[in-house]
Every structure is written in C-alpha cells, then in structure tokens.
Amino acid sequence: MPFYINTEHLRNEIEYPRRYQSQNLVKSSVIVFLVILLFLLAFKPFGVYDPELRMHYFFICFLHALAPALVLFIYFRTLNYFRLLKNKTEWTLLKEYVCIAVLFVFIGITSFLMRDLLYTNSNNWSWNYLFEEIRNCIVAGIFFYLFLRLSSFYFESKKGSTFIVQFAPLQTEPEKTVIPALFINTQVKQDDFSLDIDQLLFVKADGNYIELTKSNGDQIITEVKRISLTQFENQITDYPHFFRCHRTYLVNMFKVEKVSGNSQGYLLSFNETNVKIPVSRKQVDSFNNYYQELRSKCIP
Known part of the structure; x- marks a missing residue:
C-alpha cells in the first residue's frame, strides 16, 4: 500500500x-x-x-x-x-x-x-x-x-458544541425584499461595480481591498475590488444571510454545505470550491445563533 x-x-x-x-x-x-x-x-x-x-x-x-x-x-x-x-x-x-x-x-x-x-x-x-x-x-x-x-x-x-453534528445546509432562502443585482459604491467612483448577490460565496478582506469569490454554474470567479470589507458589509444589509464569521471573512450562509470544528473555531465548506473559511472562536456562538435564526425562517 x-x-x-x-x-x-x-x-x-x-x-x-x-x-x-x-x-x-x-x-x-x-x-x-x-x-x-x-x-x-x-x-x-x-x-x-x-x-x-x-x-x-x-x-x-x-x-x-x-x-x-x-x-x-x-x-x-x-x-x-x-x-x-x-x-x-x-x-x-x-x-x-x-x-x-x-x-x-x-x-x-x-x-x-x-x-x-x-x-x-x-x-x-x-x-x-x-x-x-x-x-x-x-x-x-x-x-x-x-x-x-x-x-x-x-x-x-x-x-465543544454539539451543533456541528446537527448542521444541515440552508436549502430554502427567505423571500427577498430587494432585487438580486446590487450596485456597490467604492471610495473611487470609477471603481463602482454591480454584483449579482446570488452568485457570491464569500468575501475576503485584503487591507483596503476585498476579494469576491463567486460561483457561476460550474465556474468559480474571483474578483478584487477597491473597498474595505466593513464598507462592503454596510452596503449589503438588505441581505441578512451574509455573516461576518471572521475579522477578514464575510460568508453567504446559504452556500455553506458543511461545518467542522469545535467551540474553539469552525471551518466552513462549500460544494463549489475546496476553500474552507474559518469562523473565529469569538464568533462561534453568534454563528450558531444566526444559523438557527435563518433556519427557522426557511422552514415553513
């Protein structure tokens, strides 16, 4: 062997x-x-x-x-x-x-x-x-x-929390109150961009820039935009299924397929990519509560 x-x-x-x-x-x-x-x-x-x-x-x-x-x-x-x-x-x-x-x-x-x-x-x-x-x-x-x-x-x-064993992907999204296409304002007007929010898996901070990871069918697309993660997060408040799981990461809860780890921190997995996103120890309880809240809205 x-x-x-x-x-x-x-x-x-x-x-x-x-x-x-x-x-x-x-x-x-x-x-x-x-x-x-x-x-x-x-x-x-x-x-x-x-x-x-x-x-x-x-x-x-x-x-x-x-x-x-x-x-x-x-x-x-x-x-x-x-x-x-x-x-x-x-x-x-x-x-x-x-x-x-x-x-x-x-x-x-x-x-x-x-x-x-x-x-x-x-x-x-x-x-x-x-x-x-x-x-x-x-x-x-x-x-x-x-x-x-x-x-x-x-x-x-x-x-450790037993939450990991109980995790199930969020299959049904709640009814949206705004259209999926979203216009994002940056610090420099010519860098403003439109975003299909439904394609977004997660966002990673990189100083004054962010790295957007999107899924378009079988294709993974990564884009870098000149805007801080906090500024970006403030412009997508109408989409509550995006969660700040880490100081440098914002994740689409409806795209998460698997959670591993314990009370010291989680790792989030997706079907579309092998990249795993960390949930910091300080955010574990908030993640658990947020997941349960979204799940209750999804279950008819």
Whole structure:
C-alpha cells in the first residue's frame, strides 16, 4: 500500500491557534515548564552520571524544564510580532509543523549551551553532545507535542458544541425584499461595480481591498475590488444571510454545505470550491445563533 500524505489538508488555511497567541503565551509556557519538570523528575529519561553534576538533580531538572518554556515564549512572541508587523492572518498545519521543528532545534541548542553550567565534563563543547542534545530534544519533543495536542483535543471536545453534528445546509432562502443585482459604491467612483448577490460565496478582506469569490454554474470567479470589507458589509444589509464569521471573512450562509470544528473555531465548506473559511472562536456562538435564526425562517 503506497504511503500518502494529504498535502491539501496541510496547506488549508486554519485559525491561528490560541495557544500561540500573545495573550496565552505565558499560560502555554507555564504548562510546558510544569509537564517537562514532572516528567524529568518522575522518569529520569536520559542517563545521568551523578559525579558530573554541578548541582542537585532537582535544580538540573528545573533548568532543563525552564529553558524550553522560555524558548517557546520568546520564539512565538517574536513570531507574533512579525506577523502583526506584516499584517499576516493566514495559518496552516504545515506552517505549524515547520515552526515546531525549528523550535525543537532551538531548544536543543539551548540545552547544549547550558551543559557547562550543569555538568563537569571536558567534552561539554563537543559536536557529539550538540548532536545528542538536538536529537534528544526532537525525539522527546515529538512525543511531548503529540501529548499536548491530544490533551488539548480532549478538553476542547468536552467543551465543544454539539451543533456541528446537527448542521444541515440552508436549502430554502427567505423571500427577498430587494432585487438580486446590487450596485456597490467604492471610495473611487470609477471603481463602482454591480454584483449579482446570488452568485457570491464569500468575501475576503485584503487591507483596503476585498476579494469576491463567486460561483457561476460550474465556474468559480474571483474578483478584487477597491473597498474595505466593513464598507462592503454596510452596503449589503438588505441581505441578512451574509455573516461576518471572521475579522477578514464575510460568508453567504446559504452556500455553506458543511461545518467542522469545535467551540474553539469552525471551518466552513462549500460544494463549489475546496476553500474552507474559518469562523473565529469569538464568533462561534453568534454563528450558531444566526444559523438557527435563518433556519427557522426557511422552514415553513
């Protein structure tokens, strides 16, 4: 049986994980510190030659747990700074795995640089120990990362909404009070445009521009217009089935075919395209309520 990796799944845009967001980094770092410290004290996973220790084993474990926590905090704090500086909102599983791999290497190098502080060994600065520290960090880090991800999934699932299981596409649109063809005013008059609102799947913000994704039969059409998402949203208030599901996305609720995720965020799928649109964690409850409201209007 050939080995297969779903690269599309790795490259699909997802919500930036809360555990890496600046406001949660201290909490994430403390959890990493405590789990590693308890693990080192309980299992003593790597061979330790007591005469080489410069201090009590507890303090060595303390420093070995503190270093990854500090590296994690500094690494993602720096990453968040540059993401904010470049106004980047996209995130994928592939980017996360690459970041975690780089993080493991940094932690391994940090552990190597601490050796002279912890051990009386003449070979502390050898290439062999550098390789060993990085290797040990990658091996232990992979299992540690999987453990944290499974733990996170368990607790999020316990808090998660059962709404996902109950979701059904909205098949019948309520009676419209305005004609489908809509004229949109932009900041520059010559950029004004007409829009067939029934063809619109979703809208993505890109600074002072928006990217319209429309479906015309079997054809997907993408257009860029010079208008902000908020300005565009204010001009389609007569069409209540458009919902601001994310800071950068506006979605046509009648085009959504599938919802996946949990209380930490949803991903919306469409029949016409493989692109998935995120619903931010803050908008999950609003999305649920809005869906139920639209559904009640559609059911005779």
